[in-house]
Amino acid sequence: MGGVTEGFGKDFSKIKYNSPDFELLDKLTYNAGTFAAFKNHSQIRETVRLLKDADGNLRSKSEFIKEALKLDKTYNKRYLSVEYDQAVTSGRMAKKWADAVRTQNLYPNLTYVAVMDDRTRDLHRKWHGITLPIGHKFWDTHYPPNDWACRCTTRRSDKPVDDKGLKVDDMPSLPKQFNINVGKEGKVFKEDHPYFKTSAFKAVATFAKNALVRFQTQSYYPKLKDTLAGTYKTDIGKVTVNNRAIKEALNQPHANAYLKNNLVGKLPELLKDAFYIKSLKPLKENPHWVLYHYLRLGDYDDMILVIREDRKGNYFFYSIVDKIKS
Template sequence: MKPWNKIIERIAKELHTGKLKPSDLDQELIQKTYDTLNKGVSEGYGAKYHQYNAQNSATVQRIQQNIYQFSAAKTYQQLAEYNGYLVDENGKERSFNDFKKLVLEKHPKYNKNYLQAEYQTAKASGQMAAKWEGFQRNKARYPYLKYMTVGDEHVRDDHKELHGFIAHIDDAIWDRIYPPNDWRCRCYVVQTNQEPTGEAPDLSFMKPEFSVNVGKTGTVFNEQAHPYFIIPKKDKERMKLAFESMKLRLAYGKAKYTANNGAKVYVHPFADPSDLIGNYRAAVKIANKGISSKLRPHSNIKGDKNPEFYIAKVKGDRVAPISTNLKRAISNAFDSKFGKKKGVSGQLRDLKDTFVIIDLSFYELTNKKIGDVTSQSWQRFNHYNNLNYLIFIYKDNVVKVNRSVLKKGYDAYAKEIFKIRKGD
């Protein structure tokens, strides 16, 4: 407990002096809790936890976000409890030494006893999330799932009642009983083509905080039901601001992709899951061209426009038009990023320096379509002075066009863009 004790001693001092309030949270305590739980999920999930593909990237992203949010909520509850020890049962303020001693006595409840159970839940959830992906891939051949216990004397009686229960993989019951279903639950599910067993047993025993399918939702710890997430109204807004600030400082971790040329792709745990696959695939293609990038965290702080890419410490964004009218689509894409409507600026308009990735993967590029892309992007590139360069993607080909090309004239600019079909 020595590393934890050092953190808790500092927290005790800051609480006692009034420097720290529970709603301020604590970055170091959140991070240490998150690292422990993330390790558990990683061990359960397996090697693919650190590899992105169309099947797992959004789920992994949501899991990481969920356990960080849980770590923050747990941190708040700890700080709130410790804060209550500042005065004794007679209303007298405790000395720092007495306060520190009491906090050090109490904290193992959270950071040893509870954490061990939470770690096991995280590990089991990682295992079941990985299994769910496999179930989805094979459901045409094996369309049913069968609930299983480990069959020893430690199995809960209520869980024994579920042993052998079979239902279709798309049955809504798996939103409620997909394991794990309690602290240190060891139940699991196997895929089968056996026929369903009929009505499910009584599920009144199920705890709301476990009535969730981690494979479908990426939720390890249920934000709607776990008591850690019950925050007093007076602290909610301040805690939310503290959390948003801290999540932006969360490390990117290891590169999710390294190209043969050494360029890397990093993905922040709070990158936006809604467009993650498209952004990641684009980043991989760009890396194969020798350009490293990072997918940025999505912030809920007022005024943050959330451009999703970092390249060489410059923020930029990706557009992926799909309109049949490509000329208009390119025009609209630039307007959405740089325009100003009803006093609200586009994501990139107010940045000192920026770039745009134009992903043309939706199209079959004819000479006419490339001409439309050229004419529209030429106009916008010249108009927006903070735009340093454009990156065009078509299939696996990538072309980067720097602002310096504009000085050479339209024909030179068009020549660069037409390279997109051969990628050189």
């Protein structure tokens, strides 16, 4: 995930929560984190297979360790380096796409730019200089990166369309992994990658989701505690945020928990922008809290801020939920 953020050039703290960039970075980092979980699963499967040799005989401990170390070198040195570089490149190109969409009223076209040296693939070299509208279907499948270690990029342009004499409406398909627009789909690694091809897909995907949310909870709280604590103006009045509430919000179950936790870091903005929708008494009588107030974010229908009111009429932020219990 660090590679994606590095390439994107910003982390969540530097992006407005209701901007396309925030949603895109959320998708990209989730995809990269999920990929890491599937990679780990793939390595474990291959490690288990190493317990036996090609003839089906159990290896000795020393032989198993020798083969396992070879596998580890493949996965965590050779593969890892390539995958990290791909994450950085994809993050950078996703950000360039978002910027292009944002300024397409000034620069309606994109130009494909290859490096043009002895390392450049022949196919990519042919595309150098192609200039097409941002909405052209060519960019759905041939937006860089177009292969591992691809150095190609794009440039925003207001120059005339130029297809370089190529049939841009019927281009040859790229490898499935790269037949994608990373900026549109928010994916660094597609489901076509070999790591994702496992009969345990659902189980690993669920594990990845839970692991990513657990990582957020454990790593975000030390950074957010105290820095977010304070009093903020909201649609219903001044609301106090304390460290207990920050921890509660991060741990709160949610249908879109990964995005919710990324939004917790933008809590001051959320409280300012959320609009009041309803108030309810506690489902069970409570000696401290008399009302629960619910505020919704206009940009996210499933992000509802919960504010508790005590018997003195003071408001306290409590959590973020996807639906109201009644």
